Amino acid sequence: MKNKIQNKVLFQNIFEASGEGIIAVDEDGDILTSNPACEQLFGYNPGELNDQNIDILIPEKYKHLYKNYIKKRGPGLKRERHLWGIKKDGSTFYLNLRISPAIIDGEDITIAFFWDATQEKEYAQELEQKVQERTQEVMETVQKLSESNIRLEDQIRITNLAEGEAVTSKNIASEIAKNFPNGFVAVMDEQAKIIFADGDALEQLGLKPFYQEGRSIDDISVFSDERKSQIKESIRKTLSGTHLSFEVTYKDRYFAVNTAPLTDKNNKISSSLHVYNDISKQKEIEFTxxxxxxxxxELNDMKSRFVSLASHEFRTPLSAILTSAILIGKQNGDGKTEKREKYLARIERNVKNLTIILNDFLSLSKMDEGAVMPINKKFDLISYSKKLVKETNITLKKNQTINVSSENKELFVHLDVKLLNHILNNILSNASKYSSEGSQIDFNISEKNKTVLLEISDQGIGIPQDEQKYLFGRFFRAKNAFNIEGTGLGLNIAKHYTELMGGTITFNSEPNNGTTFSVELPIQK
Structure with missing residues (x-):
């Protein structure tokens, strides 16, 4: 008999500690019992729902749906759906409902689980406080009962009554634990042996064979030694009287764990209750x-850098153009033709640089909109490259040269001329910009199986080894290039355009020993 009373206390702890709303109703829909979470969910005082009909929890226009849903029975039938509920104050809310038919003491009983679908995120935060409050209430009740001095006749009558209630409570609590909607519950002793465990998640995680009465946490072979130690440590702390709240992960699922100490008939802590609630959905929302x-x-940072770069990069060539134009106006005399041509060349060079910068920003915008698509046409790559280099010469530093070489006199390809022009202009511009005056830039074109390989080598400052992995990132500028004009967009766009045409772009570089860029593109697509 004493064991039955202890079972009642054990399962009452589980019933009270649950963060889900739980009620048991008979065939007529009368509420036999409800837990505090259910009363709180619907706004009722403790015990106020008992002996009421479930109709009071249902909005008028949905009552027929509830009745049809709850009265459908069948062996092992478990159902879950989203429905509407009504609180004591008349307000309605959206909730999840899961029912589990059961037969207890020969009567058809329906156990219903409720949880507010609009408050899933707050659920995990409130659970710890609910567990502590309900567990404390049970402890106080047990304490009062053990201290009561009642006559022998009353004791016998209460004991007989308790035996019957304990069986019913155990059956209901077993159904609750077995169908725990979002996790599982487990009770363990001081030796980390399992006294009781049940819940949907045990089956889903493949842990049901391990969480059996009498087995030890150390027997769970699928757990790592570290996980076993963590569980045993939480048992130890709980048995010392501490309520714990923490999170664990297993098989890509997240659980909020709340523990509470359980006492025996002598009011001595004898076991540890662990309630595992699946919070994977809340975590997914949190991560999103x-x-x-x-x-x-990142977008805000990018916008700030864009504005800063744009203002700086536009200002530099525009200032050079304005200065040269003013100086030209002062060179009207005889014998000053050479100076005028010098200033005109500077204007032309800066207009070219300004065009490259504008093209970078326009290309960036089109890329983000997904508006760039290659339009291929047939052309001779050799003659095209020589013409491009001739146009680029005006932007080179003093005495810099570009040497174009190829074993092919002609090499016809099917590519997008505009995209290729942007790629090569950026690489050639960088080769000149990051190299000294009087240096040579080599531009080699070769045929490789069904692809063409374009290699551009310079004798410039190179790229620091630890920064090379960031080279194609948007707005990236190497630390040795901060004092050299540039947007940090060119290579990012060049890589994107190369890949749009089915090609690849790579590089080799050593600080102070120059850089070689290799662009490999299909001859025909």
Missing amino acids: IQNALKSEQ
């Missing part, structure tokens, strides 16, 4: 929000 915030921050 974090990623969205991170993306928003």
